[in-house]
Amino acid sequence: MNEEKVYHLSYVSTGCDCLKFEDIKAILESSNANNKSSSITGILVYCNKHFFQILEGNKEDVVELFEKISIDHRHDGVIKIQEGFIDERKFDSWNMAFKSYNKELKALDNFNTEEFYTYINQKLKNGKDVSLQILSDFFDLNG
Numbered sequence: 001m002n003e004e005k006v007y008h009l010s011y012v013s014t015g016c017d018c019l020k021f022e023d024i025k026a027i028l029e030s031s032n033a034n035n036k037s038s039s040i041t042g043i044l045v046y047c048n049k050h051f052f053q054i055l056e057g058n059k060e061d062v063v064e065l066f067e068k069i070s071i072d073h074r075h076d077g078v079i080k081i082q083e084g085f086i087d088e089r090k091f092d093s094w095n096m097a098f099k100s101y102n103k104e105l106k107a108l109d110n111f112n113t114e115e116f117y118t119y120i121n122q123k124l125k126n127g128k129d130v131s132l133q134i135l136s137d138f139f140d141l142n143g
């Protein structure tokens with residue numbers, strides 16, 4: 001995408017106890033549709049009830065989406081990790097990439113493990129970024 005200023009924001013949260021495969025599938029489907037219409041890209045990682053998400057796009061759109069996500073009852077304990085302008089999108093091929101570390105959710109992944117590792121580390125070579133570093137370190141620890 002050709003654009004001047006890309007804003008990104010990352011956070012962690014904890015999914016509610018009742019979250020099932022169908023709920024995560026529904027979150028991903030609406031995220032992909034909504035994000036496409038507002039040119040938001042990013043990644044959502046799920047592990048053992050915890051979410052880690054990176055959102056990228058126009059600042060107003062990213063901030064507005066984060067406000068909606070923060071009050072979503074399907075998760076709580078939302079803690080923002082990073083936000084600010086970046087040189088370029090890191091996930092421009094995905095309106096919402098998804099990587100799960102729970103085997104019952106593997107069918108929803110749109111990254112395979114090898115591809116994920118190579119992709120994240122390739123992007124890290126272009127410059128430091130704490131959110132990508134978290135993804136890379138997390139992968140190193142969890143496979």
Ligand SMILES: Cc1cc2nc3c(=O)[nH]c(=O)nc-3n(C[C@H](O)[C@H](O)[C@H](O)COP(=O)(O)O)c2cc1C
Pocket residue numbers: 013027030031032034035044051053065068069070072074075096
């Ligand atoms: C962990 C998590 C991540 C989410 N990520 C997104 C997202 O990337 N894009 C999005 O539109 N909604 C996302 N949602 C859903 C929003 O909280 C909210 O339900 C949705 O934006 C409302 O969309 P609607 O106005 O079309 O009903 C997420 C929800 C959760 C719990």
